[in-house]
Amino acid sequence: MPMIEKGKISSLQLGLAMYLMIGATSTLIVPAISAKQAKQDMWISPIWGALWGILCIFLAWKLERLYPRSTFVEYSERIVGKVAGKAISFVFLFFLLLVIGSIIREYEEFIILAFLPNTPMAVVVAGIVMASSFAVRSGLEVLVRFAVLFAPLFGLLLAFIFLFLLPDLDWQNVRPVLGYGVMPSIKGAIEPIAWFIEFFAIAFLLPCLRNRKSGLRAGLGAVLAMLATMVLAHLTCLLLFGDLTADLMFPVFSASRFISIADFFSHVESIVATLWLLGGFVQISMWQYALTIGTAQWLKLTDYRPIVFPLGFLVIAFAKWVAPNFQDMLAFFLTTGPVFSLLCLVLIPAALLFIALIRKSFGSGN
């Protein structure tokens, strides 16, 4: 079957796109959640998460090596047969819808809390989904250019928040390091892990890579960049707020409100929120792209562009349906969410890889 996506991307573009695809929301809400469990060791939690990220990149890369130029939806059918493959892909596509729904919900809550308190939710959601639908319709090459444009800005932004807050940071907050053993940091890592395993979504981009050999390196680079960003975000919150971090909704954003240098360099939070919006736009478009490509391949369409806007419509409905309110969503992230993510992003791909390796070694795979 010919490839549905005609565009080709470079490894740098792939890495930056993956960085933003996971990164934007992770720095927005994850510090508050991991602070609940890990307390002063919260900055160690992303390191446990990154190990899982590396595992997921490896899974996606290995599967793509075995079935060149095909995405998750295509090779799952070839590995376990038509019916079972379709069923697995359906679960995965539903999971993608859920992820997009919750990402958009996080953004909507963020924008309404920070800037537009009186705007109805539907307007904010429809606005961003419409923009990202147009981006997805233009194809992958356009999307990754957005990523190349915004990812460095996003990384720099977090570094600058940390730098500008240096006078206010209290380094005593990290002590005692591992004071209660490693367990608190591992418990606090549940949320970073749930975010890092989303790196498996690289399975939808790897087939479009111009130079297939560099896929693994680009993916691992993205994981490392993400790790650095997350540790920095966690440290900023920890050093500034200490134990208070757990009670804040968007701790890094609250931290940016603290920036005030020489009494004239202040109120930078509007710049911060703008950059977050741009990062979020890329993030939502990338996930929506994965969903669109996946659905088109699941239905064996010849072109994915006709279903971009209908799927956007579905995504808007999902953003409302995922959870009745933000608190319920955060509770879900701490309980069932990671289990479901682990099933879809680690266990199913690992099982597929296992079956594929057995089939290859007995020579019955094609």
Added chain:
Amino acid sequence: MKLLFTLSLALIVWGLFRYDWPRMNAGMKKEKTAFIGIIAVAAFLSILLIWFPRIPSAMKMIDLLFGPLGSILKT
């Protein structure tokens, strides 16, 4: 208010057809079916959410499936 939301929903569906339908040529039968199917699912879900906002959420449904496993993490 609910009626207004439903009407704007109809407007969105009309807009989707207006924008995308002429771009598909006669041979793309499968695409047209998928187009209508996805819009139907999305419209159904939206109408359900507008008229019965208290229906169990997606996360609640997954909670029912994986709830016992999820509660392990809670401690």
